[in-house]
Amino acid sequence: MRSSNPVFSRRGFSRDSGGYAGFDAQSQQAGTNPYATNPYAADPVTGMPQAPARAGAMTIDDVVSRTAMTLGTVILTATIAWIALPVDPANVNKSYGIAVGAALVAMVLALVQTFKRKASPPIILAYAAFEGFFLGVISSATSTYLGAGVVIQAVLGTMCTFAAVLFAYKMRWIRVTRRFYGFVMAAALGFMLLMVANLLFSVFAGGDGLGFRSGGLGILFGVIGVVLGACFLALDFKQVEDGVTYGAPREEAWLAAFGLTLTLVWIYLELLRLFQILSGDD
Numbered sequence: 001m002r003s004s005n006p007v008f009s010r011r012g013f014s015r016d017s018g019g020y021a022g023f024d025a026q027s028q029q030a031g032t033n034p035y036a037t038n039p040y041a042a043d044p045v046t047g048m049p050q051a052p053a054r055a056g057a058m059t060i061d062d063v064v065s066r067t068a069m070t071l072g073t074v075i076l077t078a079t080i081a082w083i084a085l086p087v088d089p090a091n092v093n094k095s096y097g098i099a100v101g102a103a104l105v106a107m108v109l110a111l112v113q114t115f116k117r118k119a120s121p122p123i124i125l126a127y128a129a130f131e132g133f134f135l136g137v138i139s140s141a142t143s144t145y146l147g148a149g150v151v152i153q154a155v156l157g158t159m160c161t162f163a164a165v166l167f168a169y170k171m172r173w174i175r176v177t178r179r180f181y182g183f184v185m186a187a188a189l190g191f192m193l194l195m196v197a198n199l200l201f202s203v204f205a206g207g208d209g210l211g212f213r214s215g216g217l218g219i220l221f222g223v224i225g226v227v228l229g230a231c232f233l234a235l236d237f238k239q240v241e242d243g244v245t246y247g248a249p250r251e252e253a254w255l256a257a258f259g260l261t262l263t264l265v266w267i268y269l270e271l272l273r274l275f276q277i278l279s280g281d282d
Contacts, residue, residue, distance in 0.1 A: 056250055057249065057250065058243055058244055058249060058250050058251075058253045059250075059253075060240075060244055063244070063253045063256045066253045066257035067260050069125070070124060070128045070258065070260075070261045071257075071261055071264065073125050073132060074128045074131055074132040074135065074265070077128070077129045077130075077131075077132030077133050077136065078132040078133070078135045078136035079132075080132075080133070080136065081099070081102075081133040081134075081135075081136025081137050082136040082140045085098055085099070085133075085136070085137050085140070086140075087137065087140050088144075092141070095137050096141075099133065099134045099136075099137035099138060100134075102131070102133035102137075103131070103134040105130045106127050106131040106134060109123055109126055109130065110127050110258075113127065113258060119252065119254035119255045119258070120254075121254050124258045128261060131265060135265070135268070135269075138269075138272070139151045139154075139272070142272060142276060146276055146279050146280070147279060149279075150272065150275045151272070153271070153275045154268055154271040154272040154275055155268070157226075157267075157271040157275075158267050158271060161229065161230055161233070161267055161271075162233060162264065162267075164230075165230050165233040165234055166237065169233075169234055169237045169238075176234055176237075176238040180231075180234075184228065184231040184232070184235065187224075187228060187231075188228055191221075191224060191228060194210075194221070195213075195221075197210060198210045198211075198213060213273065213277075214277060215277070218273070218274075219274065219277055219278065222270055222271075222274030222277060223274065225266075225273075225274075226267060226271060226274065228266075229263055229264075229266045229270060232263045233260075233264075233267075236256070236259050236263055239256070239259075240256045
């Protein structure tokens, strides 16, 4: 089973019928232990390393530290953009132009990393920096024209969503199975197609397009977007857990950090949009 996260999917993370993770087709053919070709893999029975050198394997600490660096870069550049790119009437067009440019660069960098064979920390951190500039301007505009409470609500909502999904996953209330994966991927595909259709209608027909991002439908689709983001978090947690348990190389921690950052940015933007709509309905 491929990961929902294109970062993990490109690297070859997958789960066989036994529910374990593997790196590529060669490891899948190695037998019941999909990490049999990895000298740092843990023994599936004893849980102990099969090789004396365990230093080359990814750990939870590696994932946490890389994720902290990546998210820290997003937060730092978002703060800089908030301060340096004002969104008052005299400067809003310039700031929006820079934000759109930063978003496009971030998207290109994300695609480049997704299709690379190995993790590239400079590309991942550059993606985080440009994404932060985009989020900083958008958040500043939201705070200026809709109230600071909307941004605070979105940030707290993102943190609470992450904590809640992590707790539910650790308690095994959420079980990532093949059926769960298939449902999430089908729902995500449908969601994205509807959002693209809504964008096209808004560009060529004007207004709010099909209305999926405003009013009652906007609230509904905002909730759906957040729920999908939460499901992606569960899938990401599963991939990280499998990678740590079965001895993924340490550089995979950067890909884990990249994937988690993508998901958290998704959740934040969906919550920001949702709270914008709710604020406008007051």
